[in-house]
Amino acid sequence: MKLTLVRHTSLQISPGICYGQSDIDVGASFLDEANHLKRKLAHAKFDAIYTSPLQRCLKLAAMLDLGESVEDARLMELNFGDWETRAWDDIPRDIFDAWAHDYANLAPPNGETFSQLQQRAIHILEELKLENTGKHILIVTHGGLIRALLAHVLNMELKGLFRFNIDYASVTELDFSEKIPKINRVNF
Numbered sequence: 001m002k003l004t005l006v007r008h009t010s011l012q013i014s015p016g017i018c019y020g021q022s023d024i025d026v027g028a029s030f031l032d033e034a035n036h037l038k039r040k041l042a043h044a045k046f047d048a049i050y051t052s053p054l055q056r057c058l059k060l061a062a063m064l065d066l067g068e069s070v071e072d073a074r075l076m077e078l079n080f081g082d083w084e085t086r087a088w089d090d091i092p093r094d095i096f097d098a099w100a101h102d103y104a105n106l107a108p109p110n111g112e113t114f115s116q117l118q119q120r121a122i123h124i125l126e127e128l129k130l131e132n133t134g135k136h137i138l139i140v141t142h143g144g145l146i147r148a149l150l151a152h153v154l155n156m157e158l159k160g161l162f163r164f165n166i167d168y169a170s171v172t173e174l175d176f177s178e179k180i181p182k183i184n185r186v187n188f
Contacts, residue, residue, distance in 0.1 A: 077142035081111025
């Protein structure tokens with residue numbers, strides 16, 4: 001199976017705001033970013049398309065016009081709980097620092113840990129691998145989920161998660177056709 005992961009485009013939200021699973025709309029540059037992605041993906045034929053149910057991913061999947069997509073809530077971004085739509089600077093520094101030091105195991109109040117996010121990602125990945133041998137799957141999702149999948153595939157600890165730069169409207173390919181998965185970042 002080959003898996004192409006696309007992060008949604010830029011958002012209509014002020015910088016410095018925590019938004020995770022909040023249903024934030026796409027930004028003013030949406031059409032330009034989506035058209036650039038269409039050109040990046042023009043060479044590919046996908047056997048199935050999955051998307052996060054948040055509007056920033058649904059709109060992108062529709063704009064790419066590569067086929068009908070299946071919504072799956074497991075593809076949503078990290079749930080930041082009570083921190084959703086708050087400015088990062090408004091979160092008490094000691095609480096934020098404790099979370100940032102161990103985000104794999106600590107959750108924001110009423111949110112989830114990155115370990116929980118990664119388990120969601122692994123579950124859908126394993127399900128897709130079983131059902132789609134030899135197929136090419138497209139997933140339109142979020143930066144946190146892509147990072148969690150990459151950490152899993154590379155067998156690395158979650159504390160290194162933010163070493164991966166996953167830009168808006170980026171494309172990351174995972175090829176599971178060999179015993180050791182291959183990772184490719186599509187930049188053109």
